[in-house]
Amino acid sequence: MAFLNYHHLRYFRAIASEGSLTRAAARMNLSQSALSTQLRSLEENLGQPLFLRRNKALVLTEAGRIALDYAESIFRSGEEMVSVLRNQPSGQRQILRVGGVSTLSRNFQISLLRPLIGRSDVELVIRSGNLRDLLAQLRAHTLDLILSNLPVRRDAETGWHSHLLDEQPVSLVGQRPRSRKKFRFPEDLSHTPLVLPSLDSNIRAAFDLLMEQLGIRPVIAAEVDDMAMLRLLALEGAGLALVPPVVVRGELDSGALVETHRIEGLHESFYAVTPSRQFPNPLLGELLRKQKGAAGIAKR
Template identity: 50%
Template sequence: MHSMNYNHLRYFWHVAHDGNLTRTAARLNLSQSALSVQIRKLEDRLGHPLFERRGRQLHLTEAGRIALDHADTIFGAGQDLLATLSRTGSPRKVLRVGALATLSRNFQIEFLRPLLGAQDVELVLRSGTSMELMQGLETLSLDVVLTNRVPTPDAMTDFMVHTLSEQSISVIGTPKRLDDTLTLSELLSTHPVIVPTSESPVRIGFDTLCARLGIDPILAAEVDDMAMMRLLAREDIGLAILPPIVVKNELVTGLLKEAQHLIGLTEIFHAVTVKRKFPNPLLSSLLERPVAAEGAWNQCASDRQKGLGNASVDT
């Protein structure tokens, strides 16, 4: 087996980070054609194209993204050779995770928990809109996207949706605000509520519930960020309509509590990937592992459910 020419790899590494062949050639004092030849030789050696041209821009192929990961490791190690030689073990692996900006941070932590603190793993975490994140999947700059919204089918992209968890939605509030003697209708009609914005599936379900109960709730806030809903609930401006995992720590400490009413709403969390010839090996264990719905307060919730028996939505 012939060895790799690392000069070819270095030229590729520079172009991949610059994203522009002409600019890289000028910086390295090479002609553009000479630089192109070096990259073609590397592609021939690896047996895969590393770039594809879209208009005037160069984009990494899937093989190119993998090659860049290895090149980063190889040339990064050269910058700290003594420290590298003093360590043992395999090269660090990288997982690039995108998450909807409004998604529960606690849920993201639960998904990533098996990799947290692993000495040979680097996590690259990005947040953004659905459009930004799906574009990241398409260009292979992300390995997986965490979301509570299934992406619109795209004829040009083969998105794969993995359902990770379906979590119940609860009425959350401070202990002094939640009166267990009130019915659900009385509770929601006498206290202001903090709800997701209208495009959220949870908000749609909540509005349907209120219509069925014949109540017109007082809205304290409409929020598109679960972290902000959590903070507003802690400020006691109203009752929040949330999955308990969002306020995991507050439920454990007693700062917030769940109402004793089942409202029959759930939120589904997904991981979205695209079909890849070389899938990231770190992903398989995460996608096969169910994400805990209620984490540290699971036993408390279980005890509450036992106390309710076969309870239904209060009217």
């Protein structure tokens, strides 16, 4: 049985945090050569390289990310031991790191993560950003999955998997109209202000194509790349917002917004993008199985 040195793990965690042997050595008050020797001993013990050198920085390998998760768990266990002996018990927790693209409905993200929210044994780390940045984090093993409204093309280098989680209809929603005149689609779009998702949104592309086919030039009051901002602009009366109703479910239920028209044939797709992993996060499989059972949609 291989001997695991607690100090090696502490040095390894410092290097991972700093991304540099030089900075980690200064932080730990050690020479760079001594720290490098300690890291090499840990890698030999584990039989896996823990870092790759990229652009003069040290980046965790997949094995390195797994080792760091275990190291964090070990240090938390040490803290837990002290807490227990001081009669202040605390439970160990699993970590799931989730990235959500900024154009994705927050309501949908919450509904997906709801089985894990509030569990005493789970810690959720949730980040938001554009798809390119989130994919970089997924590649660097700092995320376990990305929630996106676009699938990601798989290639030999990355091995992404895009799991179709759900499809939602898309509508025009806004403040309750003062006039009792019924909204006419698509005729009224030529003089009705619209709040639209940005051009990189799949529903925006489908909507623009539909307008072109119908010969309608819509009045664009605002264009945003964040669903939360789109919802706020609709509440402010900036125009009719093009959104899946799930994005504004609370506002529709309360009457703050109304669904003016549901656009036939237009849908928003929701995907979970995961990488090929030798050591997959067990929480990820649990989450996808529950969502698949709830939605009744096979993963792609």
